[in-house]
Amino acid sequence: MRLAALLLAALLATPAFAVQPDEILPDPALEARARDISQGLRCLVCRNENIDDSNAQLARDLRLLVRERLAAGDSDAEVVEFVVDRYGEYVLLNPTTGGANLILWIAGPAMLAGGLGLAALYLRRRRTAPDAASAALSDEEQARLAEILKD
Incomplete structure (x- = not known):
């Protein structure tokens, strides 16, 4: 009895797919390929949800x-290419790393490296800069200071 309840709970805990029975292909191999492709395609209505998990009409x-x-x-590649040509690269959950997207892929790490470089440069200059408190006053500065303090 407990085993049956545990199995039922495990079955109910699986992700709910929005794929309707009338959408499923009769050929299991083609259906498996369709599911693999669908996992990489974004629902344009739900944003960060693949089309298999979305109940939106556009996802259907x-x-x-x-x-x-x-x-x-x-x-598979032709299907993805067809969908991208029709809906744009935004439909891909994992965008390509070529073309204009290359700038987006490189921008984050490049800005991090630039920031770390600037921080290192600042710390190096700070370490080698003369300490203002330990710099001795010249004779002229001491005379001027004495003059100011008299008043």
């Missing part, structure tokens, strides 16, 4: 489009 349309292209004989 994308799931159907992926399955339609696979059934037509497209490779």
